[in-house]
Amino acid sequence: xxxxxxxxxxxxxxxxxxxxxxxxxxxxxxxxxxxxxxxxxxxxxxxxxxxxxxxxxxxxxxxxxxxxxxxxxxxxxxxxxxxxxxxxxxxxxxxxxxxxxxxxxxxxxxxxxxxxxxxxxxxxxxx
Amino acid sequence: xxxxxxxxxxxxxxxxxxxxxxxxxxxxxxxxxxxxxxxxxxxxxxxxxxxxxxxxxxxxxxxxxxxxxxxxxxxxxxxxxxxxxxxxxxxxxxxxxxxxxxxxxxxxxxxxxxxxxxxxxxxxxxxxxxxxxxxxxxxxxxxxxxxxxxxxxxxxxxxxxxxxxxxxxxxxxxxxxxxxxxxxxxxxxxxxxxxxxxxxxxxxxxxxxxxxxxxxxxxxxxxxxxxxxxxxxxxxxxxxxxxxxxxxxxxxxxxxxxxxxxxxxxxxxxxxxxxxxxxxxxxxxxxxxxxxxxxxxxxxxxxxxxxxxxxxxxxxxxxxxxxxxxxxxxxxxxxxxxxxxxxxxxxxxxxxxxxxxxxxxxxxxxxxxxxxxxxxxxxxxxxxxxxxxxxxxxxxxxxxxxxxxxxxxxxxxxxxxxxxxxxxxxxxxxx
Numbered sequence: 001x002x003x004x005x006x007x008x009x010x011x012x013x014x015x016x017x018x019x020x021x022x023x024x025x026x027x028x029x030x031x032x033x034x035x036x037x038x039x040x041x042x043x044x045x046x047x048x049x050x051x052x053x054x055x056x057x058x059x060x061x062x063x064x065x066x067x068x069x070x071x072x073x074x075x076x077x078x079x080x081x082x083x084x085x086x087x088x089x090x091x092x093x094x095x096x097x098x099x100x101x102x103x104x105x106x107x108x109x110x111x112x113x114x115x116x117x118x119x120x121x122x123x124x125x126x127x
Numbered sequence: 128x129x130x131x132x133x134x135x136x137x138x139x140x141x142x143x144x145x146x147x148x149x150x151x152x153x154x155x156x157x158x159x160x161x162x163x164x165x166x167x168x169x170x171x172x173x174x175x176x177x178x179x180x181x182x183x184x185x186x187x188x189x190x191x192x193x194x195x196x197x198x199x200x201x202x203x204x205x206x207x208x209x210x211x212x213x214x215x216x217x218x219x220x221x222x223x224x225x226x227x228x229x230x231x232x233x234x235x236x237x238x239x240x241x242x243x244x245x246x247x248x249x250x251x252x253x254x255x256x257x258x259x260x261x262x263x264x265x266x267x268x269x270x271x272x273x274x275x276x277x278x279x280x281x282x283x284x285x286x287x288x289x290x291x292x293x294x295x296x297x298x299x300x301x302x303x304x305x306x307x308x309x310x311x312x313x314x315x316x317x318x319x320x321x322x323x324x325x326x327x328x329x330x331x332x333x334x335x336x337x338x339x340x341x342x343x344x345x346x347x348x349x350x351x352x353x354x355x356x357x358x359x360x361x362x363x364x365x366x367x368x369x370x371x372x373x374x375x376x377x378x379x380x381x382x383x384x385x386x387x388x389x390x391x392x393x394x395x396x397x398x399x400x401x402x403x404x405x406x407x408x409x410x411x412x413x414x415x416x417x418x419x420x421x422x423x424x425x426x427x428x429x430x431x432x433x434x435x436x437x438x439x440x441x442x443x444x445x446x447x448x449x450x451x452x453x454x455x456x457x458x459x460x461x462x463x464x465x466x467x468x469x470x471x472x473x474x475x476x477x478x479x480x481x482x483x484x485x486x487x488x489x490x491x492x493x494x495x496x497x498x499x500x501x502x503x504x505x506x507x508x509x510x511x512x513x514x515x516x517x518x519x520x521x522x523x524x525x526x527x528x529x530x531x532x533x534x535x536x537x538x539x540x541x542x543x544x545x546x547x548x549x550x551x552x553x554x555x556x557x558x
Contacts, residue, residue, distance in 0.1 A: 007555050039513055039526045064494035
């Protein structure tokens, strides 16, 4: 059943009670993006250790179950990781992380958090 | 709300459905329920055949050729213009300009009429329920000219606040243009455009050149109800073919002849000129002055066939069918717990468009995209999102909404399938 793939119970549980949701007062890296298609909004903030390791990553925003659960899982997955390895994350990694294969019209929801992450990484290189 | 079931149906939906090949498709193993008609309608085989027949039998470029095929293509193209003019009772068919869609028709007005007539300090009056297509072109025009945009607000019930006294607040001596949607693509509200235009004209100078011009966006009206442009009496009226059984790529601008005569061209090039010299050219007669380049001949012919098809059903019957279906759906949806419907509750005041959300504790409990994905697994096509009306979403204080919209081939049985699908979505989201 497709809906079981798209709306796995574990994913919905994360949507209802997301981990890593909140705001960091003085983040080292930060970005926010809106998916113009549906208005999904994800902000990602990152606190670094020694300028190269993710000490803490929190997301905030609102939108559909897919976009919000994906952001929660992504924030969780990069904790303690080196920026050099975080930088290598690609779309397939996110789909594996959330464990679903969305239809073409919903893939943007799933990958919004990855786009935000890449923007956040760029925000560091500017400062 | 009472739903009449004993009277003779307005439309023979069994017969109509046989004309639409796509309706026999299955989606995710379930028969398709197509409830996304406000986005685009499906096409009957009569329209598809008219387009094929043009390409198979009459294809040639229009207007310039003296050979037989070119004469046939020109006759079919201009014949389509006449059919479209008659369909909306536009009077003189030279007042019908073919465009790509309603958006292009509005852009044409903003460019050709607006840039000539709107000056710094002038006001353009819109409403809070406009589609982006009847907002963004005016934003650009206002930015370029220094004109100001004003908005007629909507009431709690999703209707315009345009009683005479309130209208006085908005229509001032600086108002040069009023642009209003005929039927809202989100709320379904049918705006009293004729009465509004009468009030605006009454309040303004009788001098045609000086009084504000009124543009009506009829994209959601012309496909669904009898529309007589001469009766409504706007200066500009726009609509599109693909929402009324026609192909994509063909839209319509109606404008009063004297305005079209006075307006400068929109796009320029071939077919829109009378004489071309090295340094200057003179413009073709209306409407061709506004149709530069080879037009969408097949599209126009397809739209003409769509008008024929709708005429054969009768637009009054189309409206009655949708009104009955909307009343039925509103009643059924009211039984779904936590479901909030936006827009007027009275089916007399709304078209066949219903936007809604599942709301709990004042929060949208299932994001419309999630709802639409789950309905899709049941073969039900609905739209979700901001419906190209982001400012209106802000007024309604919601991020987005789900929307069902009906047409001639939809049935009560299909509405019945919607309800368990919604319950399924609520089960998945544990509501």
